[in-house]
Amino acid sequence: MSNISVVCFASSYAVALALEISRLFFRSGIRGALMIIFAAAGFLAQTLFLVARLTESNAGGWVDWYLLAAWILVAAYLYLTFYHPQNPIGIFILPIVLALIGAAYLLPATRGFTVGASAWGLVHGLALLLGTTVILIGFVSGLMYLIQSSRLKQKRAAWARFRLPSLEWAEKITGRCIVISAVLLGVGVFSGIAINAQSGKVPWTDPIVWGSGLLLLWLAVVMVFNMVYRPARGGRKIAYLTLASMVFLLLVLALTQLIPSEHPGRITTIAPNASTAMRDHLEQYQGGGGAA
Amino acid sequence: MKLQMVGCSHLTASVEIRQQLAFQPDDLASALEDFRLRFPNTEAVVLSTCNRVEVYTAAEDEGVSPSHEDVVCFLAEFHNMKPEDILGALFEQSGEDAVRHLFYVAASLESMVIGESQILGQVKKAYEQATLLGSTGPLTHGVFQAALKAARLVATHTSIHQRRTSVPAVAIAELSKQIFERLDNKNILLIGAGEMAEETLEYIREEGGTSITVVNRSDSRSEELAQRWQCRPARWDRLLELLVEADLVVSTTSSSEPVVTFENFKQVESRRYQRPLAILDLAVPCDFDPLIGDLLGVYLYNIDDLKTVCQRNREDRQKEWPAAEKIIEAETRSFMADLHHRATAPTIRQLQESCAKLKAEELERLFNKVPNINDPCREEIEYAFDRFINKLLHPPLDSLRKEASDGTPHALLEALKRLFKLKD
Incomplete structure (x- = not known):
């Protein structure tokens, strides 16, 4: 398992994406199977990679958060491709997966979220993670809806090699995603507030807190x-x-990375007065961050 | 052996001639019986559809096979027509051309609408009916089974059958399915109760539509159609009300004025809350004001839009033609090679029998002269004779096989017969 790297599963997803794109150019009897095999191989490699990482003591930082979001999206992709093999869903989902993995690869190393140690913290982290991925899935189905709707309105020919799902299906998924993401983000934000309230101080001015609050409000x-x-x-x-929800999400994710925050896990530099053990721990993590 | 096809199709004969020559299902048995009485040693299959009437005949002996004129006379007499009236409309294919023609027909490459799927079933039915009536034999079994196989290969390896080309089929099976995932939970409104409405209803049912309301200016016609297809009839004055509830509207009236104007629809629109509505306007002139298509949530396709889709689909099918043609050519070559091999079989059998007889005679003479040979030696001698005969016959038989792949090797067969003094 130690030999599995980000490049392994990112390459598998890139091949699956290339196969999805090749739908536009020629027909093939075995492409569907190949796509699922490559995506499933990447998914398996990523699962093993994440299991290995999450058992480490410094696990659960932003890098893992992005990788987990990509992992959930790949699971959704595999499910949708299995049940809707005719639709080129991967052309929409896999670039997001690769962007998330790329972001994880390029992000500066951070220490793990300490809140993950408690049950409430776990609920907080998981709800925000799932809420984010549901927004991404909603974005994909919304995009497919708009392309299909525009094509039908303009009476353009359906492209035999780029068969989008029906408007009804895309609308159903989009509508559900909005409700589910709102509920999950609500749980995530309020559980975060509850955790901070226990310690007597809620950092309302923190950009991650008010950014998440804004997204929830939206x-x-x-x-x-x-x-x-x-x-x-x-x-x-x-x-x-x-x-629009996707734009809000991107803004919040940018805020979490660009604006200084007291949110756990957001330490990007090693404080000069940090203990030697902590320094070694973070240096080792930062060294591994790029090769994650 | 002779394989032949005499008939007419939409490419060679007018619809009037085709209608006159067509065999009704009830007439087919008597037609085949009549044919068998006239040509007792000939196999026959009659393929009669709205676009073609073709008589396929096959006989092992070319001498007994009916000629083009014989089949023309048979067709004319059966339909009480004069042979000269239909002679020009009928064409003939024989041998490999007849085989290739049947393969093209079965694969729907000769159809009026290329790639239409009905013809395969019609070819299969014609063959099964002829078999049931006892007018088929080894040759027609072989060629029709090979044709069905070739057609299936074309359907599997090309997308020539995938795109629909009739207006109602495109409207329901292609367009509405791009808007709705399923039709069984949709309110479908059918405006009009004519032929087009009925044809569309067939496709709606095929796609799973159940909640269908038929509305027509004449209540009696809508009630009649609704009863036939188990739908709900509705009065004409409820049209706008029904549009509020509808998800899919198919309009097929012959009204000279739009049935739903933009102003009418504006009243409906506010009550629909921009819920998606697919309107398939199959009427000429249009039943729905084209401006309605600009409204939010409305997907309006009129007959011209649908005809454009049909034409595009036809063009897509045409693009598949070379791949389909390649399959048909390969299958024709393979079938003809098998057929030519079969033609050489009697000569090969005679040759082998002649050699076996010679071997038996020579062995008998040898064993009489040398009676004290034990059984293992006898077996060894017999085995040596067999090997010798096989080695002797291998070059001529191999040449015969190779020659047969390009056609019946008449010259070679004749030479073998003369060289080895084989008699028919």
Whole structure:
């Protein structure tokens, strides 16, 4: 397992993506099987890699968070490709997976989230992680909806080699993703507040806290909008809302990396007064971060 | 042996001639019986569809096989027509050309709509009916089974059958499926109760549509159609109300004015809350104002849009033609090689029998002269004779096999017969 690197599974996903893209150019009887084999091989390698990493003492930082998000997306890709082999879902999902892995590869090393040690912390981390991936899946289905809808409106020919799912399917997934992501982010944010409240101080001014709060607020507004305004429950409006949610998510993720924060796991430099053991630990982690 | 096809198709004969020559299902048995009485040693299969009437005949003995004129006379007499009236419309294919023609027909490469799937079933049915009536034999079994195999290969290895080309089929099976995942939970509104409506209903049912409302200006016609297809009939004055609830609308009236104007639809739109609505306007002139298609959530396709899709699908099918043709050519060559091998079989059998007789005579003479040979020695001598005969016959038989792959090797067969004094 120690020989598995990010490059191993990223390469598998890149091959699966190349196979997905080749749909646009020629027909092949074995491509579907090859795509699933490469994606599944990458998924297996990534699973082993994550298991090995998460058992380490400094596990659970931003790098792992991004890798876990990519891992969940690949699981969703495998599921969708297995049940909808005709649809080129990978062309939309796999670039996001590779972007997440790339981000994890390039991110500066951080120490693991300490909150993960408690049950509430685990709920907090997992809910935010799942909420984020559900937003990403919603973005993909919203994008597919908009492309299909635009094509049908303009009466352009369906491309035999690029068969998108029906509008109904894309709309159903998009609508569900908005509700599920709002609930998960709500659980994630409120459990985070609860953890901090236990220690007597909630860092309201912290960019990660208010950024996540803003994202939650946006999703809550979207949900209320859907409930109050019936036309927003379907059609292009809901697809646009998922695209906007994606923009919000990217802003929050950028905030977490660019603005100094007290949020656990956000230490990017080794303090001069850090203990020797801590220094060794972080240096070792930073050294491994790039090769993760 | 002779394989032959005499018939007409949409490419060679007018629809009137085709209709006159077509065999009704009830007539087919008597037609084949009549044919068998006229040509007792000839196998026959009649393929009769709306686009073609073809009589396939096959006989081991070319002398007894009916000629082109014989089949023309048979067809004319059966349909109470004069032979000269149909002679120009009928064409003939024989031997390899007849085989290739049947393979093209079965694979739907000769159809009016290339790639349509019905023809394979029609060829299969024609062959099965002829078999049931006892008018097929080894040759027709071989050629029809090979044709069905070739057609299946074309369907498997090309996408020539995948794209639909009729307007109702494209409307329901292609377009509505790009909007809706399933039709069984959709409110489907069918406007009009004519032939196009009925044809569309067939496709809606095929795709799983169950909640169908038929609305027509004439209540009696909508009720009749609804009863036949187990749908709900509705009064014409409820049209706008039904549009509010509908997910898929198929309009097929023959009205000279739009049935739903933009202003009418605006009243409906506010009550639909922009819920997606697919409108497939198959009427000429259009039943729905084209401006309705600009509204949010409305996907309006009229007959011209659908005809464009049909044409594109036809062109896509045409692109598959070379691949399909390649398969048909390979299958034709393979079948003809088998057929030519079969033609050489009687001569080979005679040659082998003649050699076996010679061997038996010579062994008998030898064993009489040397009676004290023990059994192992006898077996060894017999084995040596067999090896000798096999080695002697291998070069001529191999040449015969090679020659047969390009056609029946008449000259070589004749030479063998003369050299070895073989008699038919």
